[in-house]
Amino acid sequence: MALGEFELIRTFFERSAGPRRALLGIGDDCALIRPGTGQSIAISTDMLVEGRHFFADVDPAALGHKALAVNLSDLAAMGARPLGFTLAMALPQVDERWLTAFSSGLFALADAHDCELIGGDTTRGPLNLCITVFGEVPPDAALRRDGARAGDDLWVSGTLGAPAWAVACRLQTEAFPMAGVDNPDAGSSADSNAGAPATPPHAALAAARLRLERPQPRVALGLALRSVASAAIDLSDGLVGDLGHVLTRSAAAGGAPLGAHIDWPSVPVDTALDHLYDSQRIALALAGGDDYELLFCAPAPARPVLAMLSRSLGLTLTRIGTVTGESGVQLLDAHGDRIDFHAAAFDHFR
Numbered sequence: 081m082a083l084g085e086f087e088l089i090r091t092f093f094e095r096s097a098g099p100r101r102a103l104l105g106i107g108d109d110c111a112l113i114r115p116g117t118g119q120s121i122a123i124s125t126d127m128l129v130e131g132r133h134f135f136a137d138v139d140p141a142a143l144g145h146k147a148l149a150v151n152l153s154d155l156a157a158m159g160a161r162p163l164g165f166t167l168a169m170a171l172p173q174v175d176e177r178w179l180t181a182f183s184s185g186l187f188a189l190a191d192a193h194d195c196e197l198i199g200g201d202t203t204r205g206p207l208n209l210c211i212t213v214f215g216e217v218p219p220d221a222a223l224r225r226d227g228a229r230a231g232d233d234l235w236v237s238g239t240l241g242a243p244a245w246a247v248a249c250r251l252q253t254e255a256f257p258m259a260g261v262d263n264p265d266a267g268s269s270a271d272s273n274a275g276a277p278a279t280p281p282h283a284a285l286a287a288a289r290l291r292l293e294r295p296q297p298r299v300a301l302g303l304a305l306r307s308v309a310s311a312a313i314d315l316s317d318g319l320v321g322d323l324g325h326v327l328t329r330s331a332a333a334g335g336a337p338l339g340a341h342i343d344w345p346s347v348p349v350d351t352a353l354d355h356l357y358d359s360q361r362i363a364l365a366l367a368g369g370d371d372y373e374l375l376f377c378a379p380a381p382a383r384p385v386l387a388m389l390s391r392s393l394g395l396t397l398t399r400i401g402t403v404t405g406e407s408g409v410q411l412l413d414a415h416g417d418r419i420d421f422h423a424a425a426f427d428h429f430r
């Protein structure tokens with residue numbers, strides 16, 4: 081390595097101001113943090129692997145953002161306030177431009193959430209990033225997955241489906257390079273390249289890519305939901321699969337079966353997907369993944385509070401259905417009739 085391991089850490093990851101909230105930050109054998117009185121520490125880890133979670137040519141600043149964002153999203157889903165994080169990384173080589181961009185994206189998001197880098201590990205190897213975040217939440221206020229009850233409303237923040245569509249377009253372009261999703265002049269019809277899939281509208285794709293590469297962890301929402309939601313989860317593997325986790329855990333905790341009705345017309349599908357068929361929109365919004373929005377349950381009396389919260393946060397909160405006392409998730413159309421759909425959640429080993 082051109083730059084030694086410790087110079088690399090000092091140059092790109094140790095900030096001159098030193099730790100702000102941690103008692104001890106980067107440079108010792110361990111970092112020391114102290115949660116506030118009455119708080120428990122919320123801990124979560126997420127790993128990003130090249131080719132699995134991101135494309136090799138991704139903008140390194142966006143990668144720095146996303147590596148932390150997916151972790152902050154877990155804190156948000158727990159109703160925890162961010163404190164700090166560690167960064168373990170394997171790098172194929174020391175590329176100073178790459179590291180500069182990566183750390184700028186990482187620290188921009190870290191600063192926005194007052195979450196400081198307190199340690200990590202750095203080694204040579206195939207690009208791999210692993211972040212562990214630490215947050216604080218009073219133990220009784222944590223938004224667990226197991227608190228949903230029959231009759232609760234089902235809510236989701238933001239919009240769904242755009243990130244999964246951006247991934248699908250990218251994979252399709254690799255399979256059909258002539259379809260040229262990077263060509264801004266290309267129309268949205270496939271006429272000019274017979275045999276290849278239609279070229280998606282450029283503005284919609286740019287918006288979807290932004291959602292994929294720069295997810296905004298819903299930390300403020302998570303904090304506000306502490307006294308409101310009965311259960312919450314962040315959407316990383318697709319709505320139906322992640323909802324399944326909430327229902328399974330809540331049913332076990334409550335000792336009675338649980339299921340859900342999802343009202344398809346009310347699902348906030350991202351407008352970037354407007355030009356797609358309904359079947360595609362259903363698949364992307366319900367099973368796509370990578371949304372990093374919050375899915376949560378709340379009793380009906382919380383509706384006015386949630387409407388107010390949506391306005392004060394400037395974030396759409398949509399009631400998309402109901403938790404029921406019968407196992408299984410049903411998708412209903414505007415008439416309340418069942419829509420058949422197949423929505424397998426993303427699973428790395430399938």
Ligand code: ADP
Pocket residue numbers: 089093094105106107108109110167168169197198199200201202
């Ligand atoms: P140890 O040998 O005790 O594991 P290291 O030599 O790996 O310690 O790391 C030295 C210090 O630098 C430690 O405080 C560690 O937390 C920190 N560190 C290492 N890599 C990173 C990184 N990528 N980002 C932030 N801190 C790091």
Ligand code: MG
Pocket residue numbers: 200201202
């Ligand atoms: Mg080490």
